[in-house]
Amino acid sequence: MNKFFRAIIAGWGAKKLGGGCLSTIIIFIVIYTLLGKCNQDTKAAPAQHKQIVPVGVHR
Structure with a gap:
């Protein structure tokens, strides 16, 4: 989410929920x-498994 829109949404929510000056600031920060x-990418890349190949083993 764009930081500008995050600030707008947080400001609107803080205005609606906040009672005084300090509580409005704290609610805005929260x-x-x-x-x-919520904006962070929660899908982590799947772990790539490395195939272990023995070296120097002769049949």
Whole structure:
């Protein structure tokens, strides 16, 4: 999510939920951080398994 839109959404949420000045700032920071966490890529690349090949073993 774009940082600009994160700030807009967090500001709107903080305005709706916040009561005073300090609580509004804290709520803004919490919402902004949570929106940043939701943006992270949760799909990790699958682990690539290496095939172990014995060296020097003769049949």
